[in-house]
Amino acid sequence: MALISIFKQWDMQALPISGGEPGIGFAINGSEFEKPENNPAITCDCTYDKNTTCHITKLRVYALNKRGAFPEEFVALRYLTYLYEEN
Template sequence: MAQNAATDPSEATALISIFKQWDMQALPINGGEQCIGFAINGSEFEKPENNPAITCDCTYDKNTTCHITKLRVHALNKRGVFPKEFEALRYLALLYEET
Protein backbone atom coordinates (compact mmCIF):
# COMPACT_ATOMS: atom_id res chain seq x y z
CA MET A 1 0.00 0.00 0.00
CA ALA A 2 2.60 2.57 1.03
CA GLN A 3 5.40 1.46 -1.26
CA ASN A 4 5.10 4.61 -3.39
CA ALA A 5 4.36 6.93 -0.47
CA ALA A 6 6.81 9.57 0.69
CA THR A 7 7.25 11.32 4.01
CA ASP A 8 5.82 14.83 4.07
CA PRO A 9 8.87 16.99 3.18
CA SER A 10 8.41 19.43 6.07
CA GLU A 11 8.22 16.55 8.55
CA ALA A 12 11.26 14.83 7.04
CA THR A 13 13.27 18.05 7.32
CA ALA A 14 12.08 18.62 10.89
CA LEU A 15 12.97 15.09 11.98
CA ILE A 16 16.46 15.34 10.49
CA SER A 17 17.01 18.68 12.21
CA ILE A 18 15.77 17.40 15.59
CA PHE A 19 18.09 14.40 15.46
CA LYS A 20 21.03 16.56 14.42
CA GLN A 21 20.40 18.77 17.46
CA TRP A 22 20.36 15.64 19.61
CA ASP A 23 23.52 14.25 17.93
CA MET A 24 21.56 11.22 16.74
CA GLN A 25 20.45 9.63 13.50
CA ALA A 26 17.05 8.03 12.90
CA LEU A 27 17.42 4.33 12.23
CA PRO A 28 16.84 2.98 9.73
CA ILE A 29 16.56 5.60 7.02
CA ASN A 30 16.75 3.82 3.69
CA GLY A 31 17.56 6.07 0.76
CA GLY A 32 16.73 9.14 2.82
CA GLU A 33 13.08 8.13 3.29
CA GLN A 34 12.01 8.06 6.94
CA CYS A 35 8.59 6.42 6.55
CA ILE A 36 9.48 3.09 4.97
CA GLY A 37 9.99 -0.39 6.34
CA PHE A 38 9.06 -0.88 9.97
CA ALA A 39 8.17 2.81 10.39
CA ILE A 40 4.98 2.28 8.41
CA ASN A 41 3.39 -0.41 10.53
CA GLY A 42 5.22 0.23 13.78
CA SER A 43 6.05 -3.44 14.29
CA GLU A 44 9.53 -2.61 15.58
CA PHE A 45 8.60 0.56 17.48
CA GLU A 46 9.00 -0.89 20.99
CA LYS A 47 12.25 -2.79 20.42
CA PRO A 48 15.03 -1.24 22.53
CA GLU A 49 17.61 -1.63 19.78
CA ASN A 50 15.55 0.69 17.55
CA ASN A 51 16.36 3.96 19.20
CA PRO A 52 15.10 6.38 18.12
CA ALA A 53 12.11 4.92 16.33
CA ILE A 54 9.16 6.37 14.44
CA THR A 55 5.79 5.16 13.24
CA CYS A 56 4.09 6.63 10.20
CA ASP A 57 0.63 6.74 8.69
CA CYS A 58 0.83 6.61 4.90
CA THR A 59 -2.87 6.77 4.09
CA TYR A 60 -2.95 10.47 3.23
CA ASP A 61 -3.43 11.85 -0.28
CA LYS A 62 -4.57 8.51 -1.71
CA ASN A 63 -1.70 6.62 -0.03
CA THR A 64 1.03 8.86 -1.45
CA THR A 65 1.92 10.91 1.64
CA CYS A 66 3.19 9.67 5.00
CA HIS A 67 2.97 11.57 8.26
CA ILE A 68 5.03 10.81 11.35
CA THR A 69 2.59 9.80 14.10
CA LYS A 70 4.86 8.41 16.83
CA LEU A 71 8.39 9.14 17.96
CA ARG A 72 10.20 7.01 20.52
CA VAL A 73 13.52 8.02 22.09
CA HIS A 74 15.34 6.28 24.89
CA ALA A 75 17.56 7.76 27.58
CA LEU A 76 18.94 10.71 25.65
CA ASN A 77 19.48 12.75 28.80
CA LYS A 78 19.33 15.98 26.81
CA ARG A 79 18.83 19.34 28.48
CA GLY A 80 17.76 22.62 27.01
CA VAL A 81 15.01 24.01 24.86
CA PHE A 82 12.54 21.67 23.17
CA PRO A 83 13.41 21.89 19.44
CA LYS A 84 11.06 24.28 17.60
CA GLU A 85 11.05 21.83 14.66
CA PHE A 86 8.50 19.73 16.55
CA GLU A 87 5.95 22.28 15.32
CA ALA A 88 6.24 20.73 11.85
CA LEU A 89 5.23 17.30 13.17
CA ARG A 90 1.53 18.17 13.06
CA TYR A 91 0.39 14.54 13.07
CA LEU A 92 2.56 13.44 16.00
CA ALA A 93 0.20 11.80 18.46
CA LEU A 94 2.77 10.15 20.74
CA LEU A 95 6.19 11.23 21.94
CA TYR A 96 7.49 8.35 23.99
CA GLU A 97 10.64 8.60 26.07
CA GLU A 98 11.80 5.82 28.36
CA THR A 99 14.02 6.51 31.30
Protein backbone atom coordinates in the same frame (compact mmCIF):
# COMPACT_ATOMS: atom_id res chain seq x y z
CA MET B 1 12.61 18.32 7.45
CA ALA B 2 11.63 18.85 11.08
CA LEU B 3 12.95 15.46 12.19
CA ILE B 4 16.25 16.05 10.38
CA SER B 5 16.66 19.33 12.24
CA ILE B 6 15.75 17.75 15.59
CA PHE B 7 18.20 14.89 15.05
CA LYS B 8 20.97 17.31 14.05
CA GLN B 9 20.45 19.10 17.36
CA TRP B 10 20.78 15.72 19.06
CA ASP B 11 23.94 14.87 17.05
CA MET B 12 22.08 12.14 15.15
CA GLN B 13 21.34 11.64 11.46
CA ALA B 14 17.93 11.14 9.87
CA LEU B 15 17.39 9.53 6.48
CA PRO B 16 14.53 10.37 4.10
CA ILE B 17 11.47 8.17 3.83
CA SER B 18 9.23 7.98 0.78
CA GLY B 19 7.27 11.25 0.57
CA GLY B 20 6.16 13.43 3.44
CA GLU B 21 8.38 13.95 6.44
CA PRO B 22 11.84 12.41 6.74
CA GLY B 23 12.33 9.44 9.00
CA ILE B 24 15.29 7.40 10.19
CA GLY B 25 15.34 4.94 7.32
CA PHE B 26 12.17 2.97 8.08
CA ALA B 27 9.10 3.18 10.25
CA ILE B 28 8.31 0.52 12.82
CA ASN B 29 4.88 -0.98 13.41
CA GLY B 30 3.33 -2.87 16.29
CA SER B 31 5.38 -4.29 19.15
CA GLU B 32 8.66 -3.54 17.33
CA PHE B 33 8.09 0.12 18.19
CA GLU B 34 8.58 -0.60 21.91
CA LYS B 35 11.78 -2.67 21.63
CA PRO B 36 14.78 -0.89 23.21
CA GLU B 37 17.05 -1.71 20.27
CA ASN B 38 14.75 0.35 18.02
CA ASN B 39 15.78 3.70 19.39
CA PRO B 40 14.75 6.18 18.23
CA ALA B 41 11.70 4.66 16.60
CA ILE B 42 9.00 6.18 14.45
CA THR B 43 5.65 5.04 13.13
CA CYS B 44 4.21 6.64 10.03
CA ASP B 45 0.80 6.84 8.44
CA CYS B 46 1.27 6.52 4.67
CA THR B 47 -2.36 6.81 3.63
CA TYR B 48 -2.18 10.45 2.55
CA ASP B 49 -2.38 11.55 -1.10
CA LYS B 50 -3.57 8.14 -2.32
CA ASN B 51 -0.88 6.29 -0.34
CA THR B 52 2.00 8.36 -1.75
CA THR B 53 2.77 10.54 1.29
CA CYS B 54 3.81 9.47 4.80
CA HIS B 55 3.55 11.48 7.99
CA ILE B 56 5.16 10.66 11.33
CA THR B 57 2.48 9.79 13.89
CA LYS B 58 4.60 8.32 16.69
CA LEU B 59 8.12 9.06 17.89
CA ARG B 60 9.89 7.13 20.63
CA VAL B 61 13.25 8.25 21.98
CA TYR B 62 14.64 6.40 24.93
CA ALA B 63 17.68 7.08 27.13
CA LEU B 64 19.56 9.25 24.64
CA ASN B 65 20.81 11.43 27.51
CA LYS B 66 20.10 14.65 25.61
CA ARG B 67 19.74 17.85 27.60
CA GLY B 68 18.49 21.29 26.76
CA ALA B 69 15.34 22.91 25.45
CA PHE B 70 12.70 20.88 23.66
CA PRO B 71 13.37 21.57 19.95
CA GLU B 72 10.77 23.95 18.54
CA GLU B 73 10.74 21.94 15.29
CA PHE B 74 8.36 19.51 16.99
CA VAL B 75 5.51 21.89 16.15
CA ALA B 76 6.08 21.06 12.46
CA LEU B 77 5.27 17.39 13.15
CA ARG B 78 1.57 18.18 13.03
CA TYR B 79 0.50 14.54 12.60
CA LEU B 80 2.44 13.42 15.68
CA THR B 81 -0.05 11.96 18.16
CA TYR B 82 2.34 10.02 20.41
CA LEU B 83 5.70 11.04 21.84
CA TYR B 84 7.55 8.81 24.27
CA GLU B 85 10.77 9.94 25.88
CA GLU B 86 12.44 8.61 28.99
CA ASN B 87 15.76 9.59 30.55
